[in-house]
Amino acid sequence: MIKDYNQILPGLEQDIIKKINKLENNRLFVKRITYSSVSLVSLFGIVQYITYIFKAISVSGAFEYVSLPFYDISLITYWKELILSIAESFPFMEFGITLFIAGLFIWSIKNLQVNLTMNKLNI
Amino acid sequence: MKSLTDVQLISSYLEGNREAFNGLINRYSQSLYKFTYYLVNNKEEAHDIVQESFIKVWKNIKKFDQTKSFKTWIFTITERTAIDFLRKRKNISFSSMDNDESENNFAQSVPDKEPMQDEIFERNENIELVNEVLNMIPIDLKVIMILRHGEEMTFEEIAKVVDKPVNTVKSQYRRTLFTLKEHINSRMHRNSQ
Numbered sequence: 001m002i003k004d005y006n007q008i009l010p011g012l013e014q015d016i017i018k019k020i021n022k023l024e025n026n027r028l029f030v031k032r033i034t035y036s037s038v039s040l041v042s043l044f045g046i047v048q049y050i051t052y053i054f055k056a057i058s059v060s061g062a063f064e065y066v067s068l069p070f071y072d073i074s075l076i077t078y079w080k081e082l083i084l085s086i087a088e089s090f091p092f093m094e095f096g097i098t099l100f101i102a103g104l105f106i107w108s109i110k111n112l113q114v115n116l117t118m119n120k121l122n123i
Numbered sequence: 124m125k126s127l128t129d130v131q132l133i134s135s136y137l138e139g140n141r142e143a144f145n146g147l148i149n150r151y152s153q154s155l156y157k158f159t160y161y162l163v164n165n166k167e168e169a170h171d172i173v174q175e176s177f178i179k180v181w182k183n184i185k186k187f188d189q190t191k192s193f194k195t196w197i198f199t200i201t202e203r204t205a206i207d208f209l210r211k212r213k214n215i216s217f218s219s220m221d222n223d224e225s226e227n228n229f230a231q232s233v234p235d236k237e238p239m240q241d242e243i244f245e246r247n248e249n250i251e252l253v254n255e256v257l258n259m260i261p262i263d264l265k266v267i268m269i270l271r272h273g274e275e276m277t278f279e280e281i282a283k284v285v286d287k288p289v290n291t292v293k294s295q296y297r298r299t300l301f302t303l304k305e306h307i308n309s310r311m312h313r314n315s316q
Contacts, residue, residue: 012152012153012156012170012173012174013148013149013152015170015174016148016152016173016174016177017145017148019174019177019178020144020148020177020178020181021141023178023181024141024181
């Protein structure tokens with residue numbers, strides 16, 4: 001019955017391959033744009049936050065607390081209070097956010113690299 | 124590519140080898156086309172359904188359970204795509220054969236006899252007649268007949284594709300075969316007179 005059927009429409013395989021290649025290229029293109037955008041934005045974010053951290057540290061007086069023992073070595077005996085003062089003035093939240101953005105940057109660059117090393121984009 | 128199994132091709136594709144998916148297309152497009160053509164009776168529509176089915180496979184390939192048969196999976200997707208397509212076209216016939224309890228009167232009205240010889244499907248001179256009679260039966264039974272005779276699937280494989288118990292598939296197959304044979308014999312008898 002069906003074994004003898006021979007009215008197969010020509011070009012079926014090629015049509016499917018073309019259609020899927022097109023969809024795959026579109027998907028790769030969208031991923032490439034997304035990863036590039038994320039990496040650029042996160043790079044900008046890292047620069048901004050590092051600048052912000054330095055500003056925050058200088059405003060909070062953490063640098064002064066760090067430099068105190070260099071002026072007067074006897075202050076070392078109060079090391080616990082000194083460390084607490086530094087910790088209080090240190091912008092931990094901004095530092096955490098910077099680390100998160102740095103992670104995002106590394107992740108997007110890694111994915112972008114994988115995406116670029118895949119088969120050549122034919123758009 | 125031809126020597127690789129379906130699972131090896133899928134793994135290769137998921138590892139980044141885009142050519143591997145073409146191997147799957149090459150392996151299944153023709154048989155899916157034949158299967159779909161028999162369901163919809165239109166070349167262009169069968170072409171579109173097979174293309175759409177492969178796109179669905181491509182989109183869901185990561186979700187495919189590699190411990191299961193790819194063949195039954197792809198036929199399930201194609202069968203559902205074809206049925207959706209026929210529903211949209213609104214000329215699907217299984218609903219008219221089903222009663223309120225979703226039981227099929229066509230299959231149940233035929234006595235459940237001993238397994239029958241299916242030589243009617245093997246004889247070339249019957250092709251046109253078989254096709255004509257096949258178009259008279261409900262779509263769900265037609266799917267079973269095509270998978271059994273076109274793809275030479277086992278009842279277990281067919282049961283997975285149509286998502287029915289194996290015994291139901293066997294029983295529906297036997298009853299449909301009996302009915303088809305009756306129809307064909309009566310037509311042949313009429314033609315010979």
